[in-house]
Amino acid sequence: MAGFALQLAHLLGGAMLVLSFVLLYQRRLSALITVYALQAWALGLAAAALGVAQGAPHLLLVGFVAVAAKGVAIPLMLRVIVRRLAIRRAIETALGVGPSMILGVALVALSILVVMPVTLQAVPLAREDLATALSVVMLGLVMMISRRSAISQVIGFMALENGLILAAIAVPGMPLIVELSVAFLVMLAFIVAGIFVFHIRARFDSIDVGVLDRVGGVLR
Amino acid sequence: MTGLLAAPAVLVVLVPFAAAATLGVLPGMRLAAWVNLAASGLVFLLACLLPFSPGDAGLLLRVDPLAATMAILAAFIGFTAAWVSIGCIAAEQAAGRLDPPRVRLYHALFQTYLGAVLLALLADNLGVMWVAIEAATVAAVLVVGLSRTHAAIEAAWKFFILCGVGIALALFGTILLTLAAGSVLGPGFAAMSWTGLARAAPHLPGPLLNLAFVFVLFGYGTKAGLVPLHVWLPDSHAEGPTPFSAVLGALAPIVALVALLRLRAVLSANVAAGGGAMAPGGALMALGLLSVLLGTISLWRRGDVKRFFAFSSIEQSGVIAFAFGLGGRMAVFAGLLQLILHALAKAAVFQCVGRAAQLKGGQRFTDIGGLIAGHPALGWLLAGAIAAVAGLPPFGLFVSEFLILGEAVLRVPWLALLLGAGLILGALGLILRLQSLCFGPPTKDCGPAPGGPALAAPAVHLVLVLLLGLALPMALGGWLYGIAGTFR
Numbered sequence: 001m002a003g004f005a006l007q008l009a010h011l012l013g014g015a016m017l018v019l020s021f022v023l024l025y026q027r028r029l030s031a032l033i034t035v036y037a038l039q040a041w042a043l044g045l046a047a048a049a050l051g052v053a054q055g056a057p058h059l060l061l062v063g064f065v066a067v068a069a070k071g072v073a074i075p076l077m078l079r080v081i082v083r084r085l086a087i088r089r090a091i092e093t094a095l096g097v098g099p100s101m102i103l104g105v106a107l108v109a110l111s112i113l114v115v116m117p118v119t120l121q122a123v124p125l126a127r128e129d130l131a132t133a134l135s136v137v138m139l140g141l142v143m144m145i146s147r148r149s150a151i152s153q154v155i156g157f158m159a160l161e162n163g164l165i166l167a168a169i170a171v172p173g174m175p176l177i178v179e180l181s182v183a184f185l186v187m188l189a190f191i192v193a194g195i196f197v198f199h200i201r202a203r204f205d206s207i208d209v210g211v212l213d214r215v216g217g218v219l220r
Numbered sequence: 221m222t223g224l225l226a227a228p229a230v231l232v233v234l235v236p237f238a239a240a241a242t243l244g245v246l247p248g249m250r251l252a253a254w255v256n257l258a259a260s261g262l263v264f265l266l267a268c269l270l271p272f273s274p275g276d277a278g279l280l281l282r283v284d285p286l287a288a289t290m291a292i293l294a295a296f297i298g299f300t301a302a303w304v305s306i307g308c309i310a311a312e313q314a315a316g317r318l319d320p321p322r323v324r325l326y327h328a329l330f331q332t333y334l335g336a337v338l339l340a341l342l343a344d345n346l347g348v349m350w351v352a353i354e355a356a357t358v359a360a361v362l363v364v365g366l367s368r369t370h371a372a373i374e375a376a377w378k379f380f381i382l383c384g385v386g387i388a389l390a391l392f393g394t395i396l397l398t399l400a401a402g403s404v405l406g407p408g409f410a411a412m413s414w415t416g417l418a419r420a421a422p423h424l425p426g427p428l429l430n431l432a433f434v435f436v437l438f439g440y441g442t443k444a445g446l447v448p449l450h451v452w453l454p455d456s457h458a459e460g461p462t463p464f465s466a467v468l469g470a471l472a473p474i475v476a477l478v479a480l481l482r483l484r485a486v487l488s489a490n491v492a493a494g495g496g497a498m499a500p501g502g503a504l505m506a507l508g509l510l511s512v513l514l515g516t517i518s519l520w521r522r523g524d525v526k527r528f529f530a531f532s533s534i535e536q537s538g539v540i541a542f543a544f545g546l547g548g549r550m551a552v553f554a555g556l557l558q559l560i561l562h563a564l565a566k567a568a569v570f571q572c573v574g575r576a577a578q579l580k581g582g583q584r585f586t587d588i589g590g591l592i593a594g595h596p597a598l599g600w601l602l603a604g605a606i607a608a609v610a611g612l613p614p615f616g617l618f619v620s621e622f623l624i625l626g627e628a629v630l631r632v633p634w635l636a637l638l639l640g641a642g643l644i645l646g647a648l649g650l651i652l653r654l655q656s657l658c659f660g661p662p663t664k665d666c667g668p669a670p671g672g673p674a675l676a677a678p679a680v681h682l683v684l685v686l687l688l689g690l691a692l693p694m695a696l697g698g699w700l701y702g703i704a705g706t707f708r
């Protein structure tokens with residue numbers, strides 16, 4: 001049972017990585033939110049599976065919080081924002097899909113090359129999860145760079161945080177209080193971001209962050 | 221429980237958060253400003269008790285000399301900023317730039333930010349420290365965006381995205397550190413404490429420490445405003461309400477650089493024991509030097525006064541990071557001194573600039589000029605504060621910069637050349653602007669002039685910087701030198 005749960009946790013970690021790639025090439029906003037929600041579900045289930053495998057019941061709670069906050073609440077709020085602001089459905093990208101996919105693959109390779117050799121002494125399967133987690137973090141970064149809409153930057157940021165939580169649960173013995181307060185802060189940060197998306201829309205009549213460069217000239 | 225509440229460290233952290241909750245619901249604006257001041261004053265007094273109760277304080281807090289010193293400094297700057305913000309916020313409100321709900325939000329967030337910074341300084345647990353720094357960032361983002369102008373929203377968004385990414389990287393580094401420490405100290409809280417890390421440093425797996433250090437360096441480096449991660453800093457300093465710019469500009473580098481100093485000591489101990497980690501100094505010095513040079517170059521051709529001083533903060537963060545990277549007892553001592561003095565001097569600059577901007581109705585160099593002619597007290601204070609930041613002789617920063625440069629000349633002569641050039645150019649840029657701001661032809665006033673009480677805070681800061689430069693008390697010098705010995 002424990003062996004199966006561990007394998008399942010790894011499978012779900014891998015699924016998170018695949019979903020990160022989907023986030024990179026997905027152009028429609030509603031699909032983007034769905035994929036993000038799926039990634040959060042994968043994270044929550046991975047935490048639960050790891051909890052079973054390691055006999056660590058607190059991971060079940062971490063998984064539940066991940067699903068409730070990031071798999072249900074945040075996607076719902078994102079959809080409300082999209083509807084309230086009547087945002088156009090297709091998203092402009094600053095970097096094309098092709099280049100960002102190539103960049104993504106390169107970063108995943110880099111993550112594996114960086115993490116695997118230095119964690120030789122760690123718990124064997126924690127290494128792979130850490131490499132996956134760093135890849136998810138990196139892909140979140142690429143998404144934040146390559147998208148021009150404030151909403152998709154926020155989604156990239158949230159996907160990046162998913163990767164961080166995956167890393168936190170991969171390390172055995174991470175205290176629950178740390179994981180929970182991180183989850184709480186992510187939620188808080190999301191609300192703040194949501195408020196600012198509304199303000200950006202109200203001030204600039206667009207959520208394309210390109211408009212934010214208007215005042216950032218050299219001479220200021 | 222009562223024993224827990226008697227520990228000053230716990231109270232220092234709890235009082236600001238309790239005050240924030242109170243200020244969030246308090247109706248009277250005038251009263252709120254005074255409650256803000258009273259809470260900050262209480263926190264400062266409690267922080268002064270910290271050095272007398274070293275050791276574990278409960279709730280994952282721990283007081284060591286470094287944490288105590290920096291907490292006192294942070295609480296002091298918070299206190300004077302609360303003093304200045306009484307008049308400053310009232311003037312903003314009178315000018316119609318802030319409405320009552322936002323003033324209430326400002327006071328609540330001010331205390332939240334102060335509490336989060338103190339928690340980050342006093343936390344022994346790496347995870348708690350990270351959470352506190354992230355909470356401080358979120359609070360600061362909200363304050364920066366408070367005026368809801370185009371520029372403020374742009375600044376807040378940049379701040380949120382860039383610092384969000386930065387501290388996300390720091391969390392990954394923290395997780396790697398926990399993994400490294402867990403292999404020696406066992407899982408759980410023990411593997412996440414600074415004391416545990418410091419004790420186990422020689423036995424930790426070096427390569428993993430290296431990787432963790434890179435992530436934490438770039439993560440908290442963002443918060444300290446080190447180049448190339450500084451992009452958020454000028455905007456957010458320029459757009460926030462000025463008393464808050466003083467707090468943000470002084471406290472953000474303190475928290476971030478102290479965390480980097482602690483981690484650097486862990487890596488150095490590992491290197492000394494042959495644990496396989498890389499020497500952490502090089503990376504810190506490189507980022508530091510880059511910040512000095514870019515910050516200095518950016519001082520030229522600025523139009524906005526607050527952005528100008530934000531770039532000077534980047535330069536100073538660079539100097540401190542360079543000193544910490546250089547290592548050795550004297551360099552770390554000089555770096556700590558520089559950190560303290562710069563925080564005091566820069567807070568004084570922002571406090572003066574804030575009142576000058578209200579007086580002249582704008583914060584561009586074309587708006588503010590010739591302050592001494594019309595308002596001698598404000599003008600001379602600003603001139604003194606800028607001279608202090610520039611590191612001119614009677615002030616303390618001259619001493620600390622001289623010490624850092626001296627150490628650099630002895631150990632890394634070629635880099636010392638670059639650092640020296642950066643410092644001199646930076647001082648030159650500051651002095652040129654000092655002349656137009658304070659001595660040039662006066663521009664016309666279109667706002668309220670600051671009264672005596674508002675200028676008391678920068679005056680106290682300036683006197684402190686001056687005294688510490690002329691005669692550093694033996695006790696304080698020895699205290700700092702002792703800290704430097706622990707973290708060299």
